[in-house]
Amino acid sequence: MSDPKGYQSSLSHELLEKAKKELNEDPSKTEQKLHDLRQMFKKRPDIKFRTDDTFLLRYLRVRKFNVERAYKTLVHYYEVRDQFKELYADYTPSDVVQQLKDQIHWILRSRDKDGRRVFIVRPGNWDLEKYSITPCLKTAMMLMELICEEEETQINGVVVIADYSGMSMKHVKQLNPIVVRKLADTIQNALPLRLKAIHYVNQPKIFDIIFGLFKPFFSEKMLKRLHFHGDEYGTLHEHIPSSILPAEYGGALQNMTNQEWADKLFSQEDAIIENNKYGFPKSSEVLGAQKQGEDAAGGLVGSFKKLDI
Incomplete structure (x- = not known):
């Protein structure tokens, strides 16, 4: 066509x-x-x-x-x-080099059994001593917009794995409820993204506090798409096959990095700057x-x- x-x-x-x-x-x-x-x-x-x-x-x-x-x-x-000025100021890949190096976000090379992109977020990799939450969120948004370009993803959608290993109260204290609301609103109501599921893994004892910040801003439809696995990856594999997952989640992939998608993002610097003019x-x-x-x-x-x- x-x-x-x-x-x-x-x-x-x-x-x-x-x-x-x-x-x-x-x-x-x-x-x-x-x-x-x-x-x-x-x-x-x-x-x-x-x-x-x-x-x-x-x-x-x-x-x-x-x-x-x-x-x-x-x-x-x-x-x-x-x-959302704090997020979209200096909204370019060159502004999030450190966050990409810290491997906070992964996008799997292979899709799941339903053809959906698998997006992994690991907030525990956020280095509080070096930067605030804003560039972490900025990185996530740019990567999500990048996968929204794919027609196959537009049809099949995206699933998220939220890995909370390494999260501490120091991280939680940086989660401003206003920013959380804006983030949830952007993902659910502003991006052309079919978010089909969120899978939580490695939830720490403080997870109830973290989830309590986000839950009020999830739609009823989204709440039905949440799955909680802890460190029992067998239940995760019922939804996402181990053959496409990193070894960190009981999968077959060794030495997983986000380099491929970081390179794709950097290659679109000029295009993203152009889009920012709209x-x-x-x-x-x-x-x-x-x-x-x-x-x-x-x-x-x-x-x-x-x-x-």
Whole structure:
């Protein structure tokens, strides 16, 4: 499937059938859905929207091709980026080099039995002596946005393994409830991410305190997708096969690192900087556009460099 803007589907026949069944995707109607979504942007001339097909399709998919819901999610994406300033300032891979080196986040090379990406977060690797929680969260968001680029992931979704080994009260004290709320809101309501499950492993004695911070901000649907395994990896393997897991979780993979995905992220530095130009224009940009007689919400249509991974 292709269109004048250059989109070409990478989906297999099986994935197209799954998208039709689960996401209401109909290739014969995709062009019209994209048109309808772009038309809704006129409601918010204060927002500089990305309008390329590859970007907008992931929002249609995450909202099962309901144009109104896709539009609201996309608007919220830009609202979050504008309001969550401590996270989205200096939002580039070059700003999180240390966090990537500390292996706080892993993305497995292989998908699970349902074709879902497996994203591992290990907050215990966060070095409190070197940096705050903000760059840790920034790293997670950039990696999640990167995997959202994959069409197969848009259809099949993502599962998270949250490994709390090494977490201490010093870490917990840095978890500001306001930041936790913003993070939960971003993941559930602003990213084009089908989060299918969260698997908690190696929970410490203080886990009840940690979970108590997050639980109020989980949706009812998300609460039903939580699994608690402790250090009994056999139950984890019932959901995610040991053949694709690192040895740390009773799996077959030895010497696991995040280098491959760190390299992918670094290769997209320019593209991420370009994406940061969208959303709510800075006051200087608005004034400049007005002086030139341009629409402050336009001017960048189709200029985004595609993230090919």
